[in-house]
Amino acid sequence: MKSYRKELWFNIPSRRGFVNITSDIEKCLKESGIKEGLLLCNAMHITASVFINDDEAGLHKDFEKWLEKLAPEKPYSQYMHNGFEDNADAHLKRTIMGREVVVAVTDGKLDLGPWEQIFYGEFDGMRNKRVLLKIIGE
Amino acid sequence: MKSYRKELWFNIPSRRGFVNITSDIEKCLKESGIKEGLLLCNAMHITASVFINDDEAGLHKDFEKWLEKLAPEKPYSQYMHNGFEDNADAHLKRTIMGREVVVAVTDGKLDLGPWEQIFYGEFDGMRNKRVLLKIIGE
């Protein structure tokens, strides 16, 4: 069994944003030399997500509006977590979007459906944050 | 290390629906010959889910009503994604229900709790769609 580990770093210049990281992950998979196995990709921070969906700008605006409806950022005082912090909503939004994805590796490639793209989702940005990539297989 | 890959195909005759796929997955696991490992089962489409919950018809109706409350299908015009499409709500509903499950394989069997059943969740049906099964182990 082979294993491969890599950290990807982000510093999103706004509080919230989505970044398509599919091609970064493809490069790492190639570097790993693993042909058959499972790939885990997870946010290492609890106010960020890794998720799979469509790379369509309208949908991303829908996600932003929808997450604000389900877990509004303001007023900050509505959340008990917001004593020294102001990011309680980011913890809730990331819960909706998910921490991680597990993707099959087949024949040395990400075994994704036709429209599946992997995103980093930031909900408390303007700081350095990491995504972990771990691949195991042969 | 052994690995096994299979696609399961669905064409749900309505926009939304849930299908219990536990026994299909059990057959694939048997076919794989893998006794100890991890099984990934994911929707390959971004308007569908694979999730684990109870096989109880009342609960499935509760899910339908609840998802419509959290991410209503109509009016279509409320979503920016719905220019050429009408399925933005399906992307949001699937986000709530999740893309994938990872299940332990122990002694050649799905290592599930007493009421855990695996479902395909369709949110934009009436077309051919796929689920990916990938098992790694020994």
Add this chain to the structure above:
Amino acid sequence: MKSYRKELWFNIPSRRGFVNITSDIEKCLKESGIKEGLLLCNAMHITASVFINDDEAGLHKDFEKWLEKLAPEKPYSQYMHNGFEDNADAHLKRTIMGREVVVAVTDGKLDLGPWEQIFYGEFDGMRNKRVLLKIIGE
């Protein structure tokens, strides 16, 4: 390839509650002797969760309030599942929080970010319930 399996048991003395299980999982990982691989930790019950977030009491109260807003416990009669049961809301809450986490194992340790802690989330407590831990690797 090595594999390791363990069940963790809980009996939460209230309907809902969160328990930090990170150190229990670390002990199991040490016991497994696995140095590189993937660790799956999932609720074996469909009204409970395993999730990763911050160990901060204010945030946990925010989660409780937020989940009650998104999927209220009462009135019980609002859910079709609640014929002989009263726990439909627990199925929905657990769907938001997730069934499972997959964590990388690197150098014999849980490969977590600085604030990542693993929790058992109970939404229908006062009974014995289980979490499954499965680790594969070398």
